[in-house]
Amino acid sequence: MTSYSTLSDSELTGLLKQGDTTAFAQIFAKYKGLLFSHVYKKIRDREEARDIVQDVFAGLWTKREQINPETNLGGYLMMAVRHKVLDLVGHKDVQSRYFISLSRFAQDWEGTTDYPIREKQLQFVIDKEIAGLPEKMREVFLMSRVSNLSHKEIAAQLGISEQTVSTQIKRALKILRSRLGLMLYLLMWFKL
Missing domain, CATH: 1.10.1740.10 (RNA polymerase sigma factor, region 2, helix turn helix motif)
Known part of the structure; x- marks a missing residue:
């Protein structure tokens, strides 16, 4: 052989x-x-x-x-x-430009009188979309973004690999970006 x-x-x-x-x-x-x-x-x-x-x-x-x-x-x-x-690199460039644009828009938007109402509406929509994530993905995402735990800490607490943590967070962000993109547009332009 x-x-x-x-x-x-x-x-x-x-x-x-x-x-x-x-x-x-x-x-x-x-x-x-x-x-x-x-x-x-x-x-x-x-x-x-x-x-x-x-x-x-x-x-x-x-x-x-x-x-x-x-x-x-x-x-x-x-x-x-x-x-x-x-x-x-192309994706990160587009993502960076999107966040800069969103940041500028948010700064201009802060002066509106109904800001607290829109903020509550937006938080409600975000919370609803996070709640709609698959259970394990939601748990990993919340530990990362709300509890501010590192990938290593999350992996240790849940008994999974750091790679799995990273993958779950990336997938959650992708899902949330796609779902929230339209909602942000509607909230900002049509004052829902």
């Missing part, structure tokens, strides 16, 4: 295409450090870098049947992380 560590990238890719998990593990072991290093140099955030590398390998496994064994595997993986980094 041949050792997987002696196989070329094209041989490993051919085996991967057939669903060989050992070939996938060998590819992961061979490239994870290089990809993490590359991503970390670009974004300087270990958690985000790990997430990007993990996403790239998850995508590799998902799309394994479409990969040509003759493809330059290292180049393919580097291009995949490059696209993920660009997506992340």
